[in-house]
Amino acid sequence: AQAALNPALLLKVPAAAWESSARTDFSVWPARGDLTGDSALLRRALAVWARPGESVQVSATPGTPSGGPAGPPQLLYAGAVDNARVVLLYDGLRIVRYAEPRDGTEGAALDFARVDGADRAASSAVVLGRADGNIRYLTAPWVTGAAERDLLKPGSGAMDLTLTGGATSPMAGPAQSGACTSWNVLQLTDASGTRLLTxxxxxxxxxxxxxxxxxxxxxxxxxxxxxxxxxxxxxxxMRSSGVRGVNAWTYASQPLPDTNGTADWVCTRAETWQGGGERVLAQFHTPGSTYGAVAAKAENVPACGAKDPQVLAGVLWKSQAGSWYLLAAGSRGTSSISATGGVTGSAQGNLLAVRTRQGAQAELKGTLADGRTVGGLR
Structure with a gap:
């Protein structure tokens, strides 16, 4: 345990090790930053990790143990970031970020994130620092380009970020409160292609x-x-729930009654690092609308996941002519849908549209081609 507190024993991976390694993950990230030789800073970071005092702000993603390192961890970064000195460490299971003010050591912060089983995509970037609504990332050594783009405006293009020693210039983070008029994401490019991270x-x-x-x-x-x-x-x-990735799946398209065009049904599913706690939203998007509407949501369910990619959801919708309908859609493989309760109706196939009244409540049941039944996501 004492060895884990000795900065001289920190693992520092050579800069080019990733190029010849069979692995492409955090274990081949080199030690970067302008303070990797500051043994006093590294000693403080390790000591706080082992025993954070009451004055240290500690945070951990769900399912992430916050205990000290079992042995000497790997140094990913040590350097000045905005108004802080930052140290990033990795122990095979967790990324740990230690930060202290530039002008002292009071008010240090320690953040933990679980990253076991991270592949190339999942080990592309780590947050270096946040200041004034902006974020700086440290990117993987195989990343060749970084940019920011607004996910709400797919046609607006991406704005390049500069990479200095793997660290990005600051980019605006997603809005934390108020009306959602933009959602900025990080776009990274490497030899395997381009990906978006939020x-x-x-x-x-x-x-x-x-x-x-x-x-x-x-x-x-x-x-x-x-x-x-x-x-x-x-x-x-999906904030602050240890999310590893979010998938958007357009599982059905539905012609709207009264010739109002065609709506999309999309399932967004957040997978977590710890497994469990998955968040699923069934969303309904009508022609001309800026945003999708959440029709149903659930946690800890297999719906829209790789193990059981089935989903059924419904929504009350008002046509331009002023008529109310219960609309429902199931994923591919749904052979029939029925509604009971405040609305009754049924249809063959994976789409249902039943005339109803405002505020009506209904129970949905879908029958799959293999005979299984599924309830409406709620």
């Missing part, structure tokens, strides 16, 4: 993907950007 208030940003569960792809192409835009603001509901 800040959800934790050390490691969450990867954004699109597609049917089990065959998702990074949300980087024009089609994927358009697919995510109406649902960007719903990411705010």
């Amino acid at each position: 800040d959800l208030g934790e050390l490691v940003p969450a990867r954004l993907t699109t597609g049917r569960p089990g065959s998702v792809k990074d949300a980087s192409g024009a089609g994927a950007l358009r697919a995510w835009a109406p649902y960007a603001c719903s990411l705010g509901a």
Whole structure:
């Protein structure tokens, strides 16, 4: 245990090690920053990790142990970031960020994030610091380009960020409060392609993907950007829950009654680092609307996940002619849908539209092609 507190024993990976390694994850990140030789700073960081005092602000993502290191950890970064001195450490299970004010050591902060099993995409970036609504990231050594873009405006293009020793210039983070008029995300490029990551208030940003569960792809192409835009603001509901990635899956398209065009049904599912606590939103997007509407939400359910990519959800909708309908949609493989309670009706296939009244309540049941039944997400 004493060895874990000795800065001289910190593991420092050579700068080019990742190029010849069979692994592409945090274990091959080199030690970067202008204070990697500051043994006093590193000693303080290790001591606070082992025994944070009452004055230290400690945070940890859900399911992340906050105990001290079992052995000497790996140094990822030590340097000045805005008005702080920052140390990033990795012990194979967790990323740990120690920060202290530039003008002293009082008011230190210690943040933990679970990253076990991180692959190339999941180990692309870590938050270096936040100041005045802006975020700086430290990127993986294999990242060749960084930019910020507004997920709400898929046609607006990306603004390049400078990379200095792997650290990005500051970018505006997603709005924390008030009306959601933009949602800024980090766009990273490497030899394997381009991916988008979003800040959800934790050390490691969450990867954004699109597609049917089990065959998702990074949300980087024009089609994927358009697919995510109406649902960007719903990411705010997934903050601070240890999210590893969020997928948006357009599981059905529904012609609207009274010739009002076609609506999309999208399921957004957040997977967590710890496993469990997954958050699922079924969202409904009508033509011309800026935002999708959350029709149903649930936690700790298999819906919209790779293990059981089934979902059924409904919404009350008012047509331009002033008529109210219960609309419902199931994913592919739904052979029929029925509604009971305040609204009764049924339909073959994966779509249902029943005339009703404002405020009506209904229970939904779907039958799958294999005979199984599913209830409406709620």
